[in-house]
Amino acid sequence: MRILFVGDVFGSAGRRIVKAHLHHVLETNSVDLVVVNAENAAGGFGVTPSLAEEFFHLGAHVLTTGNHIWDKREIIEWMQSAPSGSHEPARRLLRPANYAPGTPGHGVYEGHLPNGVAYAVINLQGRVFMASSDDPFRKADEILETLRAKVILVDFHAEATSEKVALGWYLDGRVTAVLGTHTHVPTADARILPNGTAFQTDVGMSGPYDSVIGVEVEQVLDRFLRGMPAKFEAARGNPKMCAALIECDPESGRAQSIRHFMLGE
Numbered sequence: 433m434r435i436l437f438v439g440d441v442f443g444s445a446g447r448r449i450v451k452a453h454l455h456h457v458l459e460t461n462s463v464d465l466v467v468v469n470a471e472n473a474a475g476g477f478g479v480t481p482s483l484a485e486e487f488f489h490l491g492a493h494v495l496t497t498g499n500h501i502w503d504k505r506e507i508i509e510w511m512q513s514a515p516s517g518s519h520e521p522a523r524r525l526l527r528p529a530n531y532a533p534g535t536p537g538h539g540v541y542e543g544h545l546p547n548g549v550a551y552a553v554i555n556l557q558g559r560v561f562m563a564s565s566d567d568p569f570r571k572a573d574e575i576l577e578t579l580r581a582k583v584i585l586v587d588f589h590a591e592a593t594s595e596k597v598a599l600g601w602y603l604d605g606r607v608t609a610v611l612g613t614h615t616h617v618p619t620a621d622a623r624i625l626p627n628g629t630a631f632q633t634d635v636g637m638s639g640p641y642d643s644v645i646g647v648e649v650e651q652v653l654d655r656f657l658r659g660m661p662a663k664f665e666a667a668r669g670n671p672k673m674c675a676a677l678i679e680c681d682p683e684s685g686r687a688q689s690i691r692h693f694m695l696g697e
């Protein structure tokens with residue numbers, strides 16, 4: 433079976449390029465499961481219920497996020513509107529699982545594809561150079577003990593390359609894929625680890641690449657050069673969709689191949 437994972441969708445440019453390519457990519461590659469990181473979908477900062485619904489209409493099964501999850505306040509109530517055992521869209525939007533106990537929302541989703549194959553998606557956040565959260569390594573162990581699905585995709589939303597690579601090795605052979613998000617720059621290291629886990633340090637954003645990780649160049653330069661507080665806005669130029677396509681054995685959950693691609697206009 434095939435899984436498509438789309439990296440952080442950033443602003444209107446990111447949404448537009450994903451909309452332009454997703455249908456064709458899913459058709460031509462016979463993709464079974466689609467996961468999209470939507471943490472920057474709303475102008476670069478967070479995601480709204482209506483934008484989340486749009487991704488589900490485009491074919492996403494599960495949406496992952498990261499540190500920007502709470503930027504749009506209306507998402508909090510929406511995420512809590514679905515009962516924990518439900519399969520409603522609001523339940524299929526995840527926030528990192530290793531946030532403090534009692535945080536709204538969920539960090540894991542377990543579902544079934546129309547062909548009966550069980551799958552799970554786990555969203556975790558790193559602790560190096562990021563706001564503090566619980567241990568993502570031990571949280572992964574804890575979650576894996578509860579899952580019945582063999583096909584398991586982990587979105588590790590983290591800043592440090594080392595932490596992402598370390599989690600890949602830690603989960604090798606226990607999950608189908610560990611894919612990094614958050615830095616918005618794709619890395620050239622997509623591979624299958626020795627025990628059958630597909631890995632890539634960062635899939636890269638789906639957004640405007642004539643930018644500084646999604647934001648208007650001039651605004652970021654001004655911040656670096658003068659340090660004055662200024663508004664950050666999503667750039668629009670040179671949009672690309674970055675995604676990883678993983679082929680795996682639905683029975684064992686082991687990955688057979690991973691291919692990263694970047695599609696422009």
Ligand SMILES: [Fe+2]
Pocket residue numbers: 440471472498613614615616
């Ligand atoms: Fe992001």
Ligand SMILES: [Fe+2]
Pocket residue numbers: 471498499500589613614615
């Ligand atoms: Fe992020």
